[in-house]
Amino acid sequence: MKIGILKTSLKQIVSMAVIVASLGYFVDIYDLVLFGVVRMTSLKSLGFSGPSLLSKGVFLLNMQMTGMLIGGLFWGILGDKKGRVAVLFGSIFLYSTANIANAFVHTIPFYAFWRLVAGIGLAGELGAGITLVAESLSKETRGYATTIVATVGVSGAVVAGLVAEFFSWRMNFFLGGLLGFLLLALRLSVKESGLFENAQSNQTIKRGEFLRFFTKKDLFFRYVRCILIGLPLWFVIGILVMFSPELSRVAHVTGPIEAGKAIMWGYAGLVVGDCMSGVLSQITRSRKKILLLFLALLSLGVILYVFARGCSPFAYYCLIVYLGIASGYWALFATVAAEQFGTNMRATASITIPNFVRGGVVPMTLLFQWLAQRTSLVHAALYVGIGVICLAGISMLLMEDTYGKDLQFYD
Secondary structure, three states: OHHHHHHHHHHHHOOHHHHHHHHHHHHHHHHHHHHHHHHHHHHHHOOOOOHHHHHHHHHHHHHHHHHHHHHHHHHHHHHHHOOHHHHHHHHHHHHHHHHHHHOOOOOHHHHHHHHHHHHHHHOOHHHHHHHHHHHHOOOOOHHHHHHHHHHHHHHHHHHHHHHOOOOOHHHHHHHHHHHHHHHHHHHHHOOOOHHHHHHHHOOOOOOOOOOHHHHOHHHHHHHHHHHHHHHHHHHHHHHHHOOHHHHHHHOOOOOOOOHHHHHHHHHHHHHHHHHHHHHHHHHHOOHHHHHHHHHHHHHHHHHHHHOOOOOOHHHHHHHHHHHHHHOOOHHHHHHHHHHOOOOOOHHHHHHHHHHHHHHOHHHHHHHHHHHHHHOOHHHHHHHHHHHHHHHHHHHHHHOOOOOOOOOOOOO
């Protein structure tokens, strides 16, 4: 009897929905971090140097993240009105097109435009995939399945870093777009979730109404708490890792730190952390306890990183790996976001929340720059980090633990 149950569970966990969502998120992350990997080389090839590398880099990153905010709203509403699979098709088509176009840019305006379009496309992948998987599997197995999706997906950043070692930045963008188009064919075999189809057949249920998050008190606080929980993840990636070349010089690291390698090692840590956090939440039967554990580990990592002085490049990259592991609760965060809301609002929440978190890079980097002008890069990073970690900790303490929650309900 137990063997039969185990076989059924394994069949669910490695279902086509899980495989396609995992590969889709892999391509999504490959394309998402690609700009960070090739930021320095691409801007240098376009004729920029010195301080303009940082300012133009922040501008292009913010354009991408702004696109993700716009896309998050569009794909989120579409996901609850037209279905999770429709978002998976549309989003990957858009960001694949944008990344191929990025391979042929020669000016900052066009570079920025296509990063904006890519951001809009990238916004739909994770939330739609996690929602589809969470709704397609049993409450006992969905935690393992979403962990697989996130772990496989995050490894796309490691591949992006490795590929950048062998190909030009233009070829990297082209390959990212090509991978996306190849994945479209595989997605033809994916079916819509039964929970969504049931909600769609009930004409009395309102679906995908984004403004409801701001008109119902309970929905609003659930929504804001989920966003705040995710901010430390993108503080690490968007500031500490993305601008590690600049921060390492202030820290007097004994050799140069390359942005591409830093991102690769940071995401390598994220792969390990995502796997650990997802599995631990299943073993302990608690999302909340593991989120708090990883936030504590991350707090220690931020302190060690910003106060590191005179270390070797190897030691600095090791700190980045640790930061990646400690901030590796993205799978858990995405799962919690899906579990917090009813079927009629789940895609809207699951897609918009990660993108508001990613979009949080914009105010965080602007605050980081503003503080850096008044203190130092190191202290600016520390102050921003303390702020987002405190907000995340309070939100985690106040949130509902959703392990094993039945997802067949409406808000």
